[in-house]
Every structure is written in structure tokens, then in C-alpha cells.
């Protein structure tokens with residue numbers, strides 16, 4: 101069957117010659133093999149077993165079975181023609197207890213993955229922490245404990261020792277907001293409901309980030325570049341009512357600036373530290389912490405999925421308040437086109453976020469879009485194809501927005517589409533398909549969607565243009 105005839109031609113301006121085209125995944129979402137070769141349990145293994153926590157009671161036990169199908173997935177990446185691949189390392193696979201004994205079989209898996217990428221001319225971009233804390237560390241308090249920062253730095257050093265000579269891009273943390281504010285609001289593992297404890301956990305995550313940056317830097321220049329991946333969900337007021345304006349300002353500060361201000365400016369946004377006073381005394385911030393956290397980075401990873409509008413709502417009393425209770429309810433901007441997740445499609449918001457980052461932070465390092473993508477109600481049609489025209493249209497518009505930001509002077513160096521494969525979408529289980537490649541979960545079979553072929557053409561056309 102000739103698929104190329106009815107897949108639209110990419111219509112994009114030229115990107116810079118060195119632009120890194122890639123896709124992204126994360127360990128718990130794709131690997132499976134949850135109890136193999138010495139892997140220990142993570143907080144997500146535990147959380148998935150909590151009744152009602154994850155849709156259909158889905159777990160990452162098997163996921164996409166990437167652990168056993170790694171070669172096939174590497175070939176899919178090579179077929180796509182990407183120059184980079186972002187994946188994460190599962191801490192519990194490398195150090196099953198979280199601290200102490202290293203599991204060589206776990207490290208060997210990632211060595212094979214890195215070598216397989218390099219053999220295909222693909223640059224590995226490695227995330228050290230994509231939310232899968234070893235359960236034994238959670239049992240000792242997890243990220244609420246300051247010691248967790250050092251446990252993370254020790255784990256990072258083990259990984260650096262094994263791979264730093266071969267990995268050009270390191271990411272300490274993926275979206276720390278998910279592992280702290282959301283995790284301690286009850287909607288992500290470990291699913292505890294805390295107030296100020298979530299803010300302490302966020303601080304300790306950032307401290308761990310700072311320590312890991314220092315550990316890599318101690319290895320010298322040859323050890324690759326290091327950054328952090330933050331997500332940005334710009335939020336504007338739903339109306340011009342003063343209450344809605346104030347609510348949106350708080351929601352926006354958390355969704356766009358809590359982490360980036362800390363990492364790039366060395367301070368948390370005052371608007372929120374004042375607001376959090378009734379639930380948090382900030383005594384966990386010690387002298388020197390903010391300097392450690394704001395160690396200059398080689399790059400910033402940007403995840404962008406959606407923008408919001410917010411309106412005011414009532415706040416629970418301080419004793420019952422979580423750190424995500426900002427007296428604001430958020431919703432998609434009115435009239436916005438929505439993805440299969442109900443997230444607003446707003447490529448302009450994406451472009452504006454990239455421009456805003458450049459304006460706001462004078463010392464901003466180069467940017468990589470480390471995640472952007474969408475899920476829709478994809479299905480395999482009777483001819484055996486996944487005709488995901490919406491995803492193609494989505495990517496086309498977001499890539500144009502990225503090009504516009506570059507044109508306006510943003511130092512954007514690469515774009516990693518989320519995701520290579522359909523995978524375990526956290527509390528939504530397997531119900532949300534974000535992949536360029538369809539995964540048939542009962543058999544594990546892979547089927548490139550139309551968007552895979554489209555993205556391959558994007559990359560090929562850009563590469564050809566640069567070679568001319």
C-alpha cells in the first residue's frame with residue numbers, strides 16, 4: 101500500500117543546521133520487566149496497586165515491553181532518522197534499594213541502550229529521574245527528607261561513572277512539579293495528601309538537582325552537558341474580575357515560575373512564598389541551598405503541552421490546604437480546540453512561552469523542547485493503518501511555532517516529540533496514546549502511525565536542506 105500519497109507534505113520553514121530532532125520516552129512508561137534482572141520496586145509500582153489510583157488498575161509491569169524489545173525500538177528510531185533520543189533511567193533498576201548496592205544488570209541494560217543509539221548515530225539524552233523513586237526510599241520519607249537529595253546525587257554519580265563518557269546530554273529531573281506538588285496533592289505517586297510537605301519535597305528535588313550538576317561537573321568538560329526539564333503551563337485570567345486576575349497570577353506562578361525562578365534566578369516567586377505562609381514556614385531552605393540550586397546550566401529542557409485560563413474559587417482552611425490549592429480553578433481557554441486529553445491546542449502559547457523565557461531570564465541557557473505532543477482516539481483501521489491526521493496537524497502547528505520563536509531570536513537547539521511509542525500515561529493508564537508508533541498492548545507489536553512517516557519526512561527534508 102502506498103501510504104505516502106495521502107500523508108500531507110510537511111510545510112515548515114528551515115530550522116538551523118545543527119537542530120536536534122528527536123523523540124522522548126520515560127522508563128516506567130515503556131520498559132516493563134518490573135521484577136526482572138534485579139530491579140527493585142518504585143513508588144509507581146506501589147501506587148498502581150492502590151485501588152482507584154490508576155484507570156482500570158493498569159500498571160507498568162509490562163508496559164511496552166521495551167526492556168525486551170529494545171533492539172526493535174532502536175530500529176524504529178533509526179528509521180525515523182532522529183538525531184537524538186531522550187529516555188530515562190530507572191533508579192530502582194540501578195540501585196534496587198535506592199541506596200547502597202548497585203545492580204550491574206540494570207546498568208548493563210542502559211549501557212546496551214546507549215551503545216545501540218551511538219551505533220545508529222543517535223545522541224542519547226538521559227533523564228536521571230522521571231518520577232520513579234525506589235520504594236525503600238519512600239519508606240524512609242522520600243523527597244520530604246533532605247537526605248533524599250544526597251541519595252539522588254549518589255545514584256547520579258553511579259550512572260555518571262558508567263555512562264558519562266558516552267552521553268552528551270544529561271537531564272537531572274523531569275518536571276519536578278509532578279513529583280512534588282501533584283504527587284503530594286494525591287494525584288501522582290506516592291499519592292500522599294500534604295500541604296507544606298509538598299513544597300519541602302519540591303525543594304529537596306531541586307537540591308538533588310544541584311548536587312547532581314556538581315557531581316557531573318566534577319568529572320570535567322568531557323562529561324557532557326547537563327540541564328533540567330521543566331514544564332510550562334501559562335495561565336491567564338478567565339475574566340477581568342480582580343479575583344480571577346489574582347487567582348490566575350497564583351496559578352501561573354506555580355505552573356510557569358516556581359521551578360524556573362529557583363533554577364535560573366535562585367529564588368522562589370515571592371507572590372507564592374507569601375501566599376504559602378499559612379501552610380509552610382520554609383525552614384527547610386538552608387543557607388547556600390538556593391546558590392546550589394541555581395548553579396548555571398548548559399541547557400534548559402522545556403516541556404510544553406497546554407495553556408489555561410483560571411477563575412477564583414474558595415480556599416480550604418489552612419489545616420486542610422494542599423500546595424496545589426491556590427484558590428483557582430483552571431480550564432482550557434474558551435473555544436480552544438482540544439486534544440484527546442481535553443488539553444487546549446495552543447501553538448501560540450508555546451511560541452509565547454519560548455519568547456517569554458528569553459525575556460524573563462537574561463542568563464537563559466540554550467533551550468531544548470524535551471517534550472511536546474498529543475493524544476487522540478487513534479485506532480488501527482481495517483487496512484492496518486493508524487491515520488492520525490490530528491497529530492500531524494498538531495505537530496505541524498507546534499513546529500511552525502518553534503520556528504517562529506527561533507526566527508525571533510530564541511536559542512532553541514532541538515525538539516523531542518512525546519512520544520516514540522504509545523505508553524503508560526500515569527493515572528490515565530493505557531487509555532491515552534501519545535505515540536508516533538502504535539503499540540498493540542496484548543501482543544507488544546509496534547505499528548508506525550501516519551505521523552511517524554510524516555515526522556520522518558520532516559527530519560529528512562530539514563537534513564537534506566542543511567546538506568545542500
Ligand code: FCB
Pocket residue numbers: 126129274275331403471518525526534
Ligand atoms: C508529561 C510527562 C510525560 C508524559 C506527558 C504526556 O507531563 O513528563 O511523562 O506523561 O506529560
